[in-house]
Each structure stands twice: as structure tokens, then as C-alpha cells.
Amino acid sequence: xxxxxxxxxxxxxxxxxxxxxxxxxxxxxxxxxxxxxxxxxxxxxxxxxxxxxxxxxxxxxxxxxxxxxxxxxxxxxxxxxxxxxxxxxxxxxxxxxxxxxxxxxxxxxxxxxxxxxxxxxxxxxxxxxxxxxxxxxxxxxxxxxxxxxxxxxxxxxxxxxxxxxxxxxxxxxxxxxxxxxxxxxxxxxxxxxxxx
Numbered sequence: 033x034x035x036x037x038x039x040x041x042x043x044x045x046x047x048x049x050x051x052x053x054x055x056x057x058x059x060x061x062x063x064x065x066x067x068x069x070x071x072x073x074x075x076x077x078x079x080x081x082x083x084x085x086x087x088x089x090x091x092x093x094x095x096x097x098x099x100x101x102x103x104x105x106x107x108x109x110x111x112x113x114x115x116x117x118x119x120x121x122x123x124x125x126x127x128x129x130x131x132x133x134x135x136x137x138x139x140x141x142x143x144x145x146x147x148x149x150x151x152x153x154x155x156x157x158x159x160x161x162x163x164x165x166x167x168x169x170x171x172x173x174x175x176x177x178x179x180x181x182x183x184x185x186x187x188x189x190x191x192x193x194x195x196x197x198x199x200x201x202x203x204x205x206x207x208x209x210x211x212x213x214x215x216x217x218x219x220x221x222x223x224x225x226x227x228x
Contacts, residue, residue, distance in 0.1 A: 044095040048102035058183035
């Protein structure tokens with residue numbers, strides 16, 4: 033980040049891993065990341081550069097902005113995975129309603145039926161909706177554990193092709209996670225509307 037000859041601040045890299053000088057692994061030590069963040073926050077804070085050139089002041093502002101964005105993304109495992117997927121060229125667009133994971137077809141059908149009944153005034157389905165919500169939340173917890181395992185698998189791969197193959201699997205898991213999270217959100221929305 034600093035010129036080795038003149039020690040002036042240089043234009044910061046927009047690459048989050050490079051910015052933090054981290055290997056491009058998915059499994060990161062959160063304590064190490066936090067220590068780096070605090071150290072770099074002090075190092076690049078705009079107040080440190082008030083007496084420097086306009087260019088260095090601008091680089092300091094850019095570095096502070098990138099630092100905050102990078103920390104926010106890298107400290108969250110799901111955001112980190114999505115960032116790595118995007119950087120590797122994978123499409124991580126929003127889950128479309130028609131893209132129901134096949135193993136969830138029955139649960140989604142039952143959920144939609146229960147939600148329709150609730151919307152039509154049948155409150156007898158509330159215990160069923162609570163149970164469905166609980167089941168979906170448990171699925172999310174299991175998916176998060178699966179994602180962590182895939183992170184370790186990704187990081188252990190020796191070649192770019194092997195890492196890409198694991199990233200493809202992670203993308204599928206995250207798509208499933210996004211779909212289930214949306215289902216939980218829909219149940220919460222209907223239950224909140226009912227209680228309002």
C-alpha cells in the first residue's frame with residue numbers, strides 16, 4: 033500500500049483479499065481479520081493524512097472505504113462466499129421463485145397451502161406454520177454447517193480447477209440457502225401481519 037522507495041500511500045487495490053494481504057481461502061480466522069481491520073483502520077484513517085498531498089488524502093479515503101466494505105464482506109461467511117464466487121465468475125443473482133430445489137417441492141407445496149389457508153382466515157394452520165418455520169430454520173443451520181465444510185474442502189484443493197469445482201457446489205448450496213431463507217421470510221411476514 034506504500035511505495036517502498038518514497039513511502040507514499042499508493043492507490044488501494046479493490047480486491048478484498050489482496051487489500052487485507054490474505055490468502056484467497058474461504059475459511060478465515062475471524063480474530064485475525066478483526067486485528068488486521070483495526071490495525072489498518074488506524075494506518076489509513078484520513079486524519080493521519082491531513083498534512084499529506086491531495087493524492088494521498090484521496091487514496092486514504094479510498095482505502096478507508098475499501099477497508100470497511102472488505103471487512104463487512106469477509107467477516108460474514110455467506111457474504112465472503114458470494115464475493116469469492118462473483119470474483120471467480122459465478123452468477124450469484126437472486127433466487128427466482130420457479131427455481132424450487134427438487135428436494136423441497138413437497139415442503140414448499142404444503143407451506144403455500146398453509147399460507148393460503150391463513151390468508152383466507154383459517155388460524156388453525158398457525159401451529160403447522162410454526163413447525164414448518166422451525167424445520168426451515170433447522171435446514172438453514174444445517175446448510176451453514178455444510179457451507180463451512182465446503183470452505184475447508186475448497187481451501188484444501190491444490191489446483192484452480194479443483195477449487196472451481198468446489199465453488200460450483202458452494203454456489204448450489206447457497207442458492208438452496210437463499211431459497212429457504214426466503215421461505216422463512218415469507219412465513220415471518222404472514223405471521224407478523226396476522227399479529228398486527
